[in-house]
Amino acid sequence: MMVRVNRLLLSVFLLSFSTLPFFANNALAQAALTVGDKAPELSLPSPKGDSVSLQSLRGRVVLIDFWASWCAPCIQEQPVLAAIYKKYKHRNFKSGKGFEIYGVSLDNKKERWLAAIKKSKITWTQVSDLKFWNSKAAKIYGIEELPYNLLIDENGTVIAVNLHGDEMERTLSELVQ
Amino acid sequence: MIIVMTIRFQAMAQSQPVTWTVEQLVSPEALAERINANKAPLPLVISVGPSALIKGSVDAGEAHEKASISQLKSILAKESKNREVIIYCGCCPFAKCPNVRPALALLKDLKFSDAKLLNLEKNVKTDWIDKGYPVNEK
Numbered sequence: 341m342m343v344r345v346n347r348l349l350l351s352v353f354l355l356s357f358s359t360l361p362f363f364a365n366n367a368l369a370q371a372a373l374t375v376g377d378k379a380p381e382l383s384l385p386s387p388k389g390d391s392v393s394l395q396s397l398r399g400r401v402v403l404i405d406f407w408a409s410w411c412a413p414c415i416q417e418q419p420v421l422a423a424i425y426k427k428y429k430h431r432n433f434k435s436g437k438g439f440e441i442y443g444v445s446l447d448n449k450k451e452r453w454l455a456a457i458k459k460s461k462i463t464w465t466q467v468s469d470l471k472f473w474n475s476k477a478a479k480i481y482g483i484e485e486l487p488y489n490l491l492i493d494e495n496g497t498v499i500a501v502n503l504h505g506d507e508m509e510r511t512l513s514e515l516v517q
Numbered sequence: 518m519i520i521v522m523t524i525r526f527q528a529m530a531q532s533q534p535v536t537w538t539v540e541q542l543v544s545p546e547a548l549a550e551r552i553n554a555n556k557a558p559l560p561l562v563i564s565v566g567p568s569a570l571i572k573g574s575v576d577a578g579e580a581h582e583k584a585s586i587s588q589l590k591s592i593l594a595k596e597s598k599n600r601e602v603i604i605y606c607g608c609c610p611f612a613k614c615p616n617v618r619p620a621l622a623l624l625k626d627l628k629f630s631d632a633k634l635l636n637l638e639k640n641v642k643t644d645w646i647d648k649g650y651p652v653n654e655k
């Protein structure tokens with residue numbers, strides 16, 4: 341009986357060590373935000389070099405769009421974003437006046453980022469710290485894949501996560517006043 | 518029938534074929550251990566994606582571009598065909614990655630006998646950075 345208890349204790353002891361790397365690994369990754377969370381503040385350089393903060397867009401409904409020039413599905417999505425931006429930019433919502441997109445690029449080469457903005461004819465707010473997957477924004481927001489987006493209201497509260505295709509348009513149309 | 522065929526076609530169009538063997542896949546954990554141990558012989562680790570983020574790796578550029586393939590050729594020109602070469606991209610899951618396949622094809626064409634692919638299943642953030650594995654200092 342005593343031997344059995346000792347074996348059990350030894351197993352628990354060993355198991356606790358085997359799970360240590362798991363917790364250590366996850367400690368480095370931030371959990372993704374969900375609906376109802378406050379969107380953490382971001383302030384990153386625009387293509388001109390000046391910092392643009394997410395806070396500066398308060399009062400509007402904002403789509404925080406994580407993308408990169410090296411991400412093919414992100415590039416494919418840009419015309420969809422252009423269409424909704426055009427349609428909703430000046431509309432009033434139940435939870436905000438006007439609509440803006442805060443595009444956060446995970447590029448690491450400025451010339452590629454700028455070329456992609458030009459090619460996709462992006463006219464909305466663009467920022468990047470040009471640090472690829474080491475981006476501060478990706479870490480803070482727990483981004484694990486691209487494209488990824490969050491819709492926030494006038495107070496910076498997350499109201500939808502990862503909207504793509506028709507879902508994006510449908511969600512915005514439901515929020516319009 | 519038509520619906521099933523359409524779905525299958527879309528699935529095929531969205532994911533690209535596997536052009537490597539299981540034996541060619543290197544686990545991130547195993548490579549990280551070797552880099553940390555810093556014991557010879559170390560493999561030649563080449564980034565064929567957006568950034569050479571892994572410690573000690575060299576940057577060939579995104580291998581779906583002609584200029585990057587030329588760069589990869591010039592990196593490999595200095596190496597023995599028996600050298601262990603590990604390529605990685607890490608932009609996105611293998612099914613969507615435009616870079617690993619052309620790079621592996623070049624290694625095969627050039628008859629590198631020990632060409633491998635780092636198994637970054639999701640991307641270099643979740644499979645490398647978040648695990649605290651060594652990265653190049655900028």
